[in-house]
Amino acid sequence: MPASDGIEPLRGSGLDGTDAQRIYRYMLLARAISEKSWLLTRQGRVLFTMPCDGQEAADVASAYALDRGNDFIVPYARSLGAMLVKGMTTQEVMLNMFGKAADPNSGGRQMPMHWGYKKLGIISMGSSVATTIPRAAGVALASKLRKQNAVTMVYFGEGSASEGDFHEGLAFAGVHRLPVVFFCNNNGWATSVPVNLQSAEPQVAKRAQGYGFPGVTIDGLDPLTVYQAVKAAVDLARSGEGPTLVEAMTIRMMPHSSSDDHLRYRTQEELDAERKLDPLPRFRDFLISANLLNEESDQTMSDSVDQEVEDAIELADAAPSPDPDSAMDRVYAP
Amino acid sequence: MPASDGIEPLRGSGLDGTDAQRIYRYMLLARAISEKSWLLTRQGRVLFTMPCDGQEAADVASAYALDRGNDFIVPYARSLGAMLVKGMTTQEVMLNMFGKAADPNSGGRQMPMHWGYKKLGIISMGSSVATTIPRAAGVALASKLRKQNAVTMVYFGEGSASEGDFHEGLAFAGVHRLPVVFFCNNNGWATSVPVNLQSAEPQVAKRAQGYGFPGVTIDGLDPLTVYQAVKAAVDLARSGEGPTLVEAMTIRMMPHSSSDDHLRYRTQEELDAERKLDPLPRFRDFLISANLLNEESDQTMSDSVDQEVEDAIELADAAPSPDPDSAMDRVYAP
Amino acid sequence: MRLIEAVREGLREEMAADPGVFLIGQDIGINGGVFRVTDGLLEEFGPGRVIDSPLAESGMVGVAIGAALNGMRPVVEIQFADFIFPAFNQLVSEAARMHYRTNGEFPVPMVIRAPYGGGVRGGLYHSQSVEAYFAHVPGLKVVVPSSPYDAKGLLKAAIRDDNPVLFFEHKLAYNTVRGEVPDGDYTVPIGEAVVRREGRNLTLISYGLSVHHCLEAAETLAAEGISCEVVDLRTVSPLDTRAFLESVRKTGRACIVHEDNLTGGVGAEVAAIIAKDAFEYLDAPVQRVAAPDVPSFPYSPTLEDALLPGPPDIVRVARELAAY
Amino acid sequence: MRLIEAVREGLREEMAADPGVFLIGQDIGINGGVFRVTDGLLEEFGPGRVIDSPLAESGMVGVAIGAALNGMRPVVEIQFADFIFPAFNQLVSEAARMHYRTNGEFPVPMVIRAPYGGGVRGGLYHSQSVEAYFAHVPGLKVVVPSSPYDAKGLLKAAIRDDNPVLFFEHKLAYNTVRGEVPDGDYTVPIGEAVVRREGRNLTLISYGLSVHHCLEAAETLAAEGISCEVVDLRTVSPLDTRAFLESVRKTGRACIVHEDNLTGGVGAEVAAIIAKDAFEYLDAPVQRVAAPDVPSFPYSPTLEDALLPGPPDIVRVARELAAY
């Protein structure tokens, strides 16, 4: 399957066929991990998860637009796809899911899907949403002061954009034209609260003009669209032109978390309809039509992804838990 | 001097000549109190003040657009003009300036210019800026729930609009289409920090569209413009159509407070130039041209205002201080 | 009745009795709250009185204060006590001092409810005890019920109180702590502690879920011949000093127990008061059993279990105390 | 040298020595801060290292945390300690636990400076002591210098520390407290108390401006034949327990003094520790002199003076203690 076959339909996106295939594999992997993690919580083997089903295109393609070796990500709990692109292995993700000592995010101290990996430029997140937003501006400020050629991308949900920290972080970044991209994943829900109860203006991106920089709303279900928009924002940031707020319209196919039951506030019909928008089959069809994928290679890729996840689960499950005697360590830096 | 003489130039503002004269007198009074208070701090007779010189048109005319008997004001420290319109007497203002027991705002517990007067529908403010903004939304929410036909107007500076509470308060009011008017006094400065260091977008009103309601930027130095814009906003709110963000462009003719020296960060030339925009002579000239005022009636009004302030100072100075034995009272409501 | 039902009953009855009472919080409407405390209340009282808030704690509390100042009695649900900090300024700078700063003109009748506490594998942000911060703030009242009876009665008292009251419910207690709750209206007064178990040798002083740990420890200790009195503070601010001092003057030995971390916790204040006002009666130093000084409980069960204070810790310290 | 100059010197020297150190705060640039602590630093180091922030404390602290995580050593000025509360979540939920929650991967080297304290007719929002809230938070360090020497030395230590350090400067001390400050580099270690005056009959334990009140009271008491030892904590978290326990074991009597309100103040923790770990040595109950439990100091001089604890209060309590 020669990559060049598919270049034509990718034209303008800045990606070649190999990129598209890679993005697809990351999406598959994120989905597989998300689904497996859900199952693991149902089996009681893992205690908590926050599925990312429906936003793989947004997370993977946006992170793909970064200089993965030098740029920073300030993630949120559904940024699994971005974490994989940034270099986390499936094994490492599973160590986090199982809360094991070797979890590189926190040594088992934080809940699953709470990312942070110094070596990879992933800045640690806690659960208190939106605190990450001024933090990302601060990381970018340091880049500017230290003349690092780095861009910082911060991910958050549209619900979290209701917090005061959103406002304070964006305003600061605007004033100092910081190299930061604000990536809002608008899936329409903050747990059970729909976006119209967060703001009378449903488009979060409209807020950017209040801070003096561009805001764009994009189809977050198409990786090529996401890549293009984010690449433009990253280039702008890197060239010293300041931040962009990118709002990716996505879907939340699963409940908010393994503790949530979305049928309390959404109908099955609504969920079924939304599932038709699933970015994965859509991108697969695109790749097939572009001769970048066929039934067989898709199956091979899927199998390899599943195997990767299974292997990681096995290893993570068997890995040692944190030593109870270490529970009081590292309250203070030495 | 018949009021009808001046009606023509007032047409469209919704005000008649008597209104215009009243507004002018309130403006004179606010200025006189502000100037006198400044002098009192220089003499050491009063310990602190925050002058409102330059924003009398904005404060007086905006409050004039309220139903003063039923509506609520959530003020900020420079809202003196609005307090007078809402019914505070000069005497009461001076009791506050001198921190006396009979200060209706706080019984001498709060600093000067920290307003709050239950009987008059003035909701108490502390010093922590912008906390007032969600509070105003809450007052308006209660009006809606209780079917009060009241509008709440909250005043704040453009610097304070940088706080997260601004964002959270406006968003909430938008969602519930609350009867509230957000009145931002944009004088270009937060103490020594110019507005361009608060936000890359200098127009605060632009933020309103992010919350799904209108924002307008107006000349805050002309009382008729202010009255018209605020009256429209108040009418909208009262009719159930929700909030408006009104941004009045004003000037800060004096230092931030009696503890500030603005020559550390502004030039005398700049200040002199700005003083030429003083809303008081401008409105006086207008009233004269409209035959609503002449040299003589202006002088009479000025004299009566000065006398009123002098009398108030004398009485407030002589009034008893709070009883030290009461210092621990009222920590809890009974 | 389970503790969660007692809280719900308290809310429902107060809402039915007083049209000024309304609820505001995240996911409290159709979803009934993430713990289901408000389950069914939206249907019963409608969206005007059960308001799903934006994800904005400061705004939510600020709105509630404003509504309280205009004649309402808001009850705010903070989804987890851990997420109360964004609203700290509104609570400490505004709600707590509104009445004082206006010389009594503007009371703030408002309740802030929040589930607190660890042991649910919630990690650092779904496990905290935050009462000590607020117990330091004059103008706020802080209540932590240990039983369904108290939960309902104290909640009703809190809603009727003209002051801002913080009301912390241990999330592990919601469905595990059961008890008799009479039908209909009653209140439990804020500011009154209660003796949960009488004893002679030493006094265990606690609140919230930890009271049950004390009772469990007291049972174990009784078998060893150590007789413990257990005082349930119920309100941690203002403290019912008379109640625990009376007990300590009787037993001569005291140990304060809480799940919050040791340094600067409520136990410090209680210990300081005992050390001063029961000085002549003390036969042994005042002890505290609390979580060690780590930022919050970590996620991994091995780590959390290593840090959570429980009955064995109380038994160990009480033995030493009795033997002193 | 005045205390304010010592702080400025500390900042200037650390900025000159380490390009990673930068300042962020409101009005700290051309205006030099509302107290003029940063006067001249903008001219010397430029706007890239002396950043006038928007009026947004949470954002400011959040930005500083981010910069600290990317190799910088930010020093944040909060204009008045009273205005730290909007940033409470960033400090408590993020800065304090970043190192712990990442198992040591992400330290947060950051200093938060803020003027605290009353007696300046600043009313409820320009007078507070806020150290107790933060002393309860594992992961934060809290420093309150009493002398120019300590102010410079502790500030330098704080800036070089890899943990978030809160640094509170009494605003009344800025221009009234003077003392020798050597030229050039030195540090005062965080976490070490110091004995300011030796004595035999009782121990006064304090920090910040109140240390001077203790010294003044000790002078008065000396004339009456009561010999006071004065321990200056300097760091209120983590506490140097060894230092004050040693003193109390010697004198057998202790009184803790602070300007913060009594209940849940730092004095509660110190008293609880003494009551436990110096139990056998105590000849009298541990006393505390603090502001009464009001939300903050009111504006009117008659009211503020009625509430501010000072040397006469210390003298009165110390006399009782000595006579016990």
Ligand SMILES: Cc1ncc(C[n+]2csc(CCOP(=O)(O)OP(=O)(O)O)c2C)c(N)n1
């Ligand atoms: C400060 C704070 N308040 C409340 C919560 C509880 N909470 C966790 S995620 C969430 C909803 C987030 O919605 P959104 O930001 O849209 O992200 P999504 O989950 O939809 O991806 C809430 C309320 C929290 N984590 N932090």
Ligand SMILES: Cc1ncc(C[n+]2csc(CCOP(=O)(O)OP(=O)(O)O)c2C)c(N)n1
């Ligand atoms: C939370 C908080 N932070 C800081 C301050 C100190 N402060 C008081 S007024 C002010 C500037 C306000 O500027 P703006 O809102 O534009 O109002 P203006 O004074 O220009 O009318 C500052 C920084 C405060 N009062 N509250």
Ligand SMILES: [Mg+2]
């Ligand atoms: Mg969402």
Ligand SMILES: [Mg+2]
């Ligand atoms: Mg301004």
